[in-house]
Amino acid sequence: MFVPVPVFVVAGPLGAGKTTVLNHLLRHSADTRIGVIVNDFGDIDVDGLLVSGQASSTIAVSGGCLCCAADDGEVAAYLDRLTRPRSGIDVVVVEASGVAEPAALVVKVVAGLGRRASYGGLLVVVDAEHPDPPGLPGLEEQVEPADLVVVTKADRVDRSALDAVKERVRRAAPGRPLVDAPHGALDPSLLFDLRHDPTRQLTLGDIHAGEHAHLHTPYRTVSWREVRPLHPRRLAHLLGDGVPEAFRIKGFVEIGIAGLPRRWTVHRVGQQVRVTPGAPGRRRGSQLVLLGPELDGAAYDELGALAVGAGEEPDVYDLAVLEQFVPRRHRLSPTLLALDEERALDEGA
Ligand SMILES: Nc1nc2c(ncn2[C@@H]2O[C@H](COP(=O)(O)OP(=O)(O)OP(=O)(O)O)[C@@H](O)[C@H]2O)c(=O)[nH]1
Incomplete structure (x- = not known):
């Protein structure tokens, strides 16, 4: 029976630990063949280099944000390439750039799925030390569309600061699983068994497409x-x-x-x-x-x-x-x- 390849999005603000989580998943995914799309906002493809060699197949996109890509077909073309039957890929993970608006990227991915892929869900990485980096959407806005929230850098803050960040996450994303991933250590089954709740399906209307560009302007x-x-x-x-x-x-x-x-x-x-x-x-x-x-x-x-x-x-x-x-x-x-x-x-x- 034909089973579409699930596509997961890993998002979170600059430096939150997305690549660290992704590399951990790649190293601990046993026989699961993972295709990766890595997006870096800067012109130098740092994250692509940090994950390549570990993924079964990597597409690195640098010099801009995928969620703002003018061409809607761009994400679709990458997903089409990774999910071709001969690639043997079981799962695709899209790592957002650190200035991406998670909801906008999810909309792009969902629009680009085609027949061979299905939307798996959104993992948002939260940095306990810098939950609100300057000039980016705040913690609440980041985690609101998440299906799974992962907190990194608990080792960099005291207990009360960590509890306060988690409390903000629980309020903004009620009912969503919230786990710690010290230095990226996330159990892969938490992501791969994720089931996106379709009642929370995002639309372009939800993210106010017209205002979206403003989020990047200051960076x-x-x-x-x-x-x-x-x-x-x-x-x-x-x-x-x-x-x-x-x-x-x-x-x-x-x-x-x-x-x-x-x-x-x-x-x-x-x-x-x-x-x-x-x-x-x-x-x-x-x-x-x-x-x-x-x-x-x-x-x-x-x-x-x-x-x-x-x-x-x-x-x-x-x-x-x-x-x-x-x-x-x-x-x-x-x-x-x-x-x-x-x-x-x-x-x-
Ligand atoms: N102390 C500590 N450092 C961490 C942890 N997780 C990640 N880091 C460090 O945080 C830094 C940034 O991690 P990355 O994984 O590159 O972050 P990113 O979200 O991919 O960064 P951008 O792609 O630039 O947005 C690296 O030096 C990591 O080693 C953690 O749990 N504790």
Whole structure:
């Protein structure tokens, strides 16, 4: 019997943890073959690179928001491609960009289903630390159309703040399942067994299509590439608070210290900064995307100063400054500094 391929939408504001949840699902979905459509608002396809290699098939769409795509057929064409019988895909997951309006994206997806796909439901990711990022629809508006609400970053807030966020979710999306997903750890069956309640079917009328564009208007994006290695201390400054207007920074960087892992993945969400060794893809150099409602060209001045200059040689002390943002288990500088000290003692003896 022919069974249409369910299509799930994963949405939530910038940096909430959508890609982290999606990657967890991809790694823990056993034999389920998952096709993914990943949408990045910036010109550099960061999320696409972070999920590709794990999904059975990935379509990455960058440089704009799918929910505003002028061409209604765009989503339909992607779904058609992923659900062709020979692709063998069991489930499709669409990851929204962080500035998407979830309801508007769902309408686009439902309109693009065709005969081989069915709408599975909407998972909305809520960041317990930043439930209302600047310039984006508030928490209530985000979760109202959800079929499943997932809370991330409980580890970043105290109990009362977490309870307050959950209480807001319960009021805005009564009766909808609400679960924690620390570092993206969501049981895949919660998503794949989801049944969308058709009585809550959204229509374009519901989302006031005419007003929809306003939600994106305040958000600006700066996409930046550099082929020279970056200076770790200056990068740390930029990620810390060098461009306070950038609510979100993400991408891959190459650090200029001889003999050390050179490519890193970086994330900033509000005040949370995380840098981890390694980066997907074979592209050399650094690629960063900055997003924020107040962002302007001044960001390029900070970015322009990041590369290691002629005659400069960043050392392990510079690395240590960047490593304040690296999880303890990945830090190299404590070992290198201890070796340095030992060597100095030996030489002094
Ligand atoms: N401390 C902590 N960090 C988390 C958790 N979940 C995700 N993160 C981190 O939050 C940052 C952003 O996560 P992403 O998954 O890239 O967020 P996103 O929603 O896909 O981001 P955009 O696509 O830019 O909107 C990354 O550094 C993640 O490691 C969590 O539960 N706790």
